Amino acid sequence: MQLIRVHLWLIFLLVLVPSVRAQQIGLIANTDGRKTISLDGKWQVIVDPYESGFYNYRYQPLDNGYFKNAKPKTKSDLIEYDFDSSASLQVPGDWNTQSDQLFFYEGTIWYKKSFDYARRPNTRLFVYFGAANYLADVYLNGEKLGQHEGGFTPFNFEITKLVRDTGNFLVVKVDNKRRRDAVPTLMTDWWNYGGLTREVKLIETPTTLVHDYMVQLAKGSRNRISGWVKLSGDKLQQRVTIRIPEAGINKSFTTDANGFAEIDFNADLKLWSPENPKLYDVTIEGETDQVRDQIGFRSIETRGTEILLNGRPIFLRGICTHEEAPLRGGRAYSREDALTLLGWTKELGANFVRLAHYPHNEFMTREADRLGILIWSEIPVYWTIQWENPATLENARNQLSEMIARDKNRAAVVIWSVANETPLSDARLSFLKNLISHARSLDPTRLLSAAMERHYLDATTQMIDDPLGEYLDVLGCNEYVGWYDGLPEKADGLEWKSKYQKPLVMSEFGGDALFNHHGDASTRWTEEYQENLYRHQLAMLKKVPFLRGTAPWILTDFRSPRRPLPGIQDYWNRKGLISNRGEKKKAFYVMQQWYRELQK
Ligand code: GCU
Numbered sequence: 150m151q152l153i154r155v156h157l158w159l160i161f162l163l164v165l166v167p168s169v170r171a172q173q174i175g176l177i178a179n180t181d182g183r184k185t186i187s188l189d190g191k192w193q194v195i196v197d198p199y200e201s202g203f204y205n206y207r208y209q210p211l212d213n214g215y216f217k218n219a220k221p222k223t224k225s226d227l228i229e230y231d232f233d234s235s236a237s238l239q240v241p242g243d244w245n246t247q248s249d250q251l252f253f254y255e256g257t258i259w260y261k262k263s264f265d266y267a268r269r270p271n272t273r274l275f276v277y278f279g280a281a282n283y284l285a286d287v288y289l290n291g292e293k294l295g296q297h298e299g300g301f302t303p304f305n306f307e308i309t310k311l312v313r314d315t316g317n318f319l320v321v322k323v324d325n326k327r328r329r330d331a332v333p334t335l336m337t338d339w340w341n342y343g344g345l346t347r348e349v350k351l352i353e354t355p356t357t358l359v360h361d362y363m364v365q366l367a368k369g370s371r372n373r374i375s376g377w378v379k380l381s382g383d384k385l386q387q388r389v390t391i392r393i394p395e396a397g398i399n400k401s402f403t404t405d406a407n408g409f410a411e412i413d414f415n416a417d418l419k420l421w422s423p424e425n426p427k428l429y430d431v432t433i434e435g436e437t438d439q440v441r442d443q444i445g446f447r448s449i450e451t452r453g454t455e456i457l458l459n460g461r462p463i464f465l466r467g468i469c470t471h472e473e474a475p476l477r478g479g480r481a482y483s484r485e486d487a488l489t490l491l492g493w494t495k496e497l498g499a500n501f502v503r504l505a506h507y508p509h510n511e512f513m514t515r516e517a518d519r520l521g522i523l524i525w526s527e528i529p530v531y532w533t534i535q536w537e538n539p540a541t542l543e544n545a546r547n548q549l550s551e552m553i554a555r556d557k558n559r560a561a562v563v564i565w566s567v568a569n570e571t572p573l574s575d576a577r578l579s580f581l582k583n584l585i586s587h588a589r590s591l592d593p594t595r596l597l598s599a600a601m602e603r604h605y606l607d608a609t610t611q612m613i614d615d616p617l618g619e620y621l622d623v624l625g626c627n628e629y630v631g632w633y634d635g636l637p638e639k640a641d642g643l644e645w646k647s648k649y650q651k652p653l654v655m656s657e658f659g660g661d662a663l664f665n666h667h668g669d670a671s672t673r674w675t676e677e678y679q680e681n682l683y684r685h686q687l688a689m690l691k692k693v694p695f696l697r698g699t700a701p702w703i704l705t706d707f708r709s710p711r712r713p714l715p716g717i718q719d720y721w722n723r724k725g726l727i728s729n730r731g732e733k734k735k736a737f738y739v740m741q742q743w744y745r746e747l748q749k
Contacts, residue, residue: 173295174381176554177305177352178361180277182441186351188262188319192240193232195259202230202259203322215259216288216320232261240349241279243342246479257324260345265315273354274312276319277305279347279510283331286322298544299332300325301507301529302551305352321345330538332545333529338722339471340708342480347510357382357437363557364391364412364431366446368594371459374416380408384437392432420459421445421560423500426521445518445560449596451622454695456652465523465654465698466744467501468494471707472509476731487512491520493704493727497737498744503656503700506531506569508552517561525598527566528552536576546587553591568599570627578616585620596622600656603628606646614648624649625656632660636671637682640689647695654698658686662736663717664728674717680735687743701740705729
């Protein structure tokens with residue numbers, strides 16, 4: 150009898166407990182236009198370098214770790230932490246620039262946020278994170294919701310069954326320790342800002358919601374919309390209508406038993422372009438839910454060495470940027486940060502920005518949609534990743550999926566990049582080919598690229614023949630002639646060759662200068678040296694027959710732990726055309742002048 154009772158308990162535990170823990174659905178595509186409650190602001194935190202809130206002294210995971218947010222019940226109780234009397238940090242925000250003690254900190258910090266939420270009947274509730282760098286373990290009311298790896302893409306968990314009207318506590322263990330098998334890996338040239346770096350919010354939805362959708366022009370078409378709609382919930386077969394009132398569009402489809410419907414119909418649209426960044430109000434309306442979005446429609450293709458936007462050749466007048474808050478420093482996360490960075494991009498005369506080396510926050514892509522700035526978006530497969538490690542590949546694939554999931558309806562985003570400066574090897578090639586076919590399966594409409602390296606055929610000939618080029622639509626290439634490779638004048642005699650009949654975007658070039666540090670043109674770190682370098686670069690680039698875009702490194706000086714030179718770098722990479730205080734260097738005007746000429 151006893152044995153039967155034990156078995157019944159086991160069945161209860163094995164079957165019912167998971168149903169209490171949320172069944173997770175993928176990323177909710179669009180949170181705009183939904184009922185959301187922000188959890189931004191002050192969060193209580195515990196800095197836990199030894200992860201004693203997660204492991205016991207035998208380094209075994211604890212059952213009653215800090216995620217329990219325990220309080221002593223009696224005067225004899227032993228509880229060695231207390232969120233509510235601990236320090237606090239602002240969310241969104243990296244921890245490194247919020248406290249001098251945390252400037253170089255890499256490790257675990259626990260975040261806790263308390264909230265009340267009276268959930269309405271027949272609704273579901275999700276907690277959504279814009280990003281958390283790097284590894285986030287998320288708990289609600291002491292229950293594990295799940296884990297997310299990757300510091301630059303959004304994720305959400307369903308909390309419908311766990312949330313209570315009052316006294317909820319959301320606890321997130323955020324760990325930004327670098328790991329050899331991670332993406333990115335141990336070495337990067339950017340600051341490893343840790344924390345809940347983007348917004349956190351609650352999203353309330355009907356029980357069956359419009360979970361995800363892609364509404365874009367079909368590949369190569371300028372008058373046919375094709376895509377899909379996906380519902381999630383218990384009423385999956387529904388009539389779904391796509392409405393674009395301004396274009397007189399009102400198309401209905403029926404979702405299948407999985408809540409999925411392909412959409413495909415002709416449309417007479419004003420096409421989105423940098424000159425005319427036309428966005429349409431689009432509504433996706435089901436029987437139980439509807440979402441609104443602002444979507445631009447444009448086609449992007451290549452033909453030989455041409456890049457075609459809406460069927461016409463275009464030159465990508467670009468610039469690279471990191472996701473660092475202008476003037477304030479630290480991770481950028483707000484609309485204002487995005488408007489400042491994109492404003493400087495426009496001032497440079499650019500129509501294109503390379504978001505390096507990871508997906509930036511959604512304000513960047515949505516404001517670029519509004520401002521008419523084309524985007525290259527990249528996952529941090531950067532330098533020497535563990536190519537043979539299947540977990541590393543899965544992690545990179547997941548970051549790629551999440552990047553595409555969030556921004557697949559953004560007209561501004563035209564290029565997905567799967568890598569930056571990765572060393573040639575068979576393992577690397579198969580890793581990156583895997584990512585490329587994954588991206589094409591998720592989004593057949595955009596161009597694929599990567600920032601590759603070049604080599605010298607002879608003293609004056611640069612060759613682009615990285616085998617990866619075979620699988621890309623656009624060749625990206627980083628070169629530092631005049632900075633890491635010789636002096637600026639070296640560019641004068643250089644000729645560029647490519648194994649591929651494909652367009653080239655010079656995805657990085659440039660050199661360092663400290664703002665207001667002056668000298669003759671051959672003195673490193675001076676504005677004159679940088680200015681001179683750019684002059685020689687542009688003269689060389691203008692002669693490259695298959696060049697269809699440039700993205701100098703970089704818009705603004707940015708923090709890097711690899712740059713300690715006192716009085717010059719002080720942990721800043723000084724290759725910006727603009728200083729970290731927003732001051733324009735001489736080279737800025739060299740670039741601006743060329744971009745203005747190109748617009749004539
Ligand atoms: C590399 C790399 C950048 C880096 C830059 C530099 O090419 O892609 O991330 O910051 O060079 O050395 O400044």
